[in-house]
Amino acid sequence: MSRQIWRYNGKGIRKRGKAMKKSAIALGILLIIVAAGSLSAQPVISEKQDIAIFALGYYGWNLPYQALGAIDGEIQKVFADLGRFTILGMSQRLSPGGLEQFIATVRQTKQSGFVLPEKFQFGEAFLTEQEFNRLVGAFVVVVPVVVEFNSWWDYKNLKFKTEIKTTISFIEAASGSLLAIKTLNSSGSDANNEYQSISAAIASIPMQLQYEIRSIPQFQxxxxxxxxxxxxxxxxxxxxxxxxxxxxxxxxxxxxxxxxxxxxxxxxxxxxxxxxxxxxxxxxxxxxxxxxxxxxxxxPRLGLDLDLYLHIIGTQVLPGLRLTASRGFYALRPFAAAQIPLGLISSFYTVSIFPVNVLVGLEYVLNAGRLSIAPSAAAGLSYYHVTSATINTDTDVLSHIGFQLGGRL
The missing domain is CATH 2.40.10.410 (FlgT, C-terminal domain)
Structure with missing residues (x-):
């Protein structure tokens, strides 16, 4: 039969050619389907992303120059330590109004017929055309701005206190769209020095900022x-x-x-x-x-595990709060805890007495699937916090020190 087809004046050859063409098409379609399935099954691998970071904006708030530099340094360090970014630092500072102007200008540059000026002004910040092009060439532009800053002497507790509220805006440079706005609330105190109080507030920024950055899907x-x-x-x-x-x-x-x-x-x-x-x-x-x-x-996790618990000793019930460091640690993890013995709370006329137990220790985590067992050891102290409605100051009185062995599931 095969020899007959090849013998008929080329007609059989044409028939076979059509059959081969159909087979080739079918094979090509099959290969495309297999390739598409293979591509969809390939894992997604993150790469470093280019970001541009403006200096900290603070317009309207009287920040000490040292504090300004310290916050700038902490923000830059957080992005550097996260490792997933290539950083372009900017010396200019944007106010909230300047931020809105910057976003509007980035969107205008995407429109046909827009002519770039030689110099840009966003609020009180000036950018040359070259600097602006470097910014919009990055994947994301980051704009930190202090929106609240308060530092004062607390007469009741006899110490300096500082509260700082900072917003971090993340702008997609390609479109000018706002990816996210994160708000960081930080505070600190010191009994002797106001700047130490400010430094303590600044020191609480990195952990919050790391978590907020890692919580943005584009950066995970x-x-x-x-x-x-x-x-x-x-x-x-x-x-x-x-x-x-x-x-x-x-x-x-x-x-x-x-x-x-x-x-x-x-x-x-x-x-x-x-x-x-x-x-x-x-x-x-x-x-x-x-x-x-x-x-x-x-x-993304904050890096600190927060646990509320009840510690029962005989007839005493001690509700407690425990903070355990998790990011940067695996099996052996440090923790701190505070307990309040409810049965020992007392008052006398205008005086109220609150007993507090404070613990610092280590736990060793043993993972068994979804179940974890963590034996722990800690040193601690107990004190009485004495407050009065007729006296402006509070007093803490040390009671005793001790050790504690325990564990948790």
């Missing part, structure tokens, strides 16, 4: 598993992208329904060791089999 790290060995997973990226011990990553199962993304978080990994480009994590749980190229997604 996406990575993949390189190798799995039992309950330990090796993943791409390390200190070069700001990964730290204690960071948590969700295991993501990538799924699509009719072309729509239906990916789900199906597991959790906690980082226990960090190298330059590779990190190791303990798999706490997962509902899928982990393998090379499994997608992982950063879960």
């Amino acid at each position: 790290i996406s990575t993949r598993i390189l190798r799995v060995n039992g309950s330990t997973a090796r993943l791409q990226m390390g200190s070069n992208m700001g990964i730290m011990k204690g960071d948590e990553y969700a295991v993501v199962e990538k799924r699509f329904v009719e072309g729509f993304d239906d990916s789900r978080e199906v597991g959790l990994i906690v980082i226990k060791d960090v190298g330059r480009e590779v990190s190791s994590g303990q798999v706490l749980y997962t509902s899928i089999e982990l393998a090379k190229d499994t997608q992982l997604q950063e879960i």
Whole structure:
């Protein structure tokens, strides 16, 4: 039959040519489908992003020059320590009004027929055309502005107090759209020096800012598993992208329904060791089999775990508040706690007495899947906080010191 087809004046050849053409088309379609499926299954890997950071704006507030420089330095350091950014620093400062003008101008530059001037003015800040082009060439522009600053002597507690409210605006340079506005509230106090009070308020900014940056989806790290060995997973990226011990990553199962993304978080990994480009994590749980190229997604945490608890000793009930450092630590973690023995609270005429127990110690976390056991040891002291309605000052009286062994699930 085959020889007959080849013999008929080329007609059979034309028939076979059509059949081969159809097969080639079908094979091409199949390859495209396979390639598309392969591409959709490829893990997403984050890269460093270019950001431009304006100097701190403070118009309308009387900030000490030293405080201004310190806040600028802390903000720059946070972005540098996160590792996931290439930073372009700007010396100009924008006021809230200047920020609005800047966003409006970036949007105008996207319109056809817009002619760039040689110099831009945003409020009291001036930018040359070259400086402006460098800004809009970045992925994101960051504008920090102090919107409240108060520092005063507290006559009741006999110490200086400082409160600072700072907004951080994140602007997408390509479109001029506002990605996010984050508000940081910080405070500090000192019994002897006002600047120390201001410094204490500034010192509380970095932890808040790190969390707020990591909570913005565009800045969260996406990575993949390189190798799995039992309950330990090796993943791409390390200190070069700001990964730290204690960071948590969700295991993501990538799924699509009719072309729509239906990916789900199906597991959790906690980082226990960090190298330059590779990190190791303990798999706490997962509902899928982990393998090379499994997608992982950063879960932002503040870096401090807050727990409310009840400590019962005999007939005494002690409600407590506990803060445990988690980011930067894995198994051995420091903590601080405060307890109030409710049964020892008393009052006499206008005098009220509140007993307080303060503890500082270490815990060792043993992870067993979704369950964690953490034995701990701490040193502590007890004191009485005495306050009176007729006296402007409060008094603290040391009662005793001691040690405590415990644990938690």
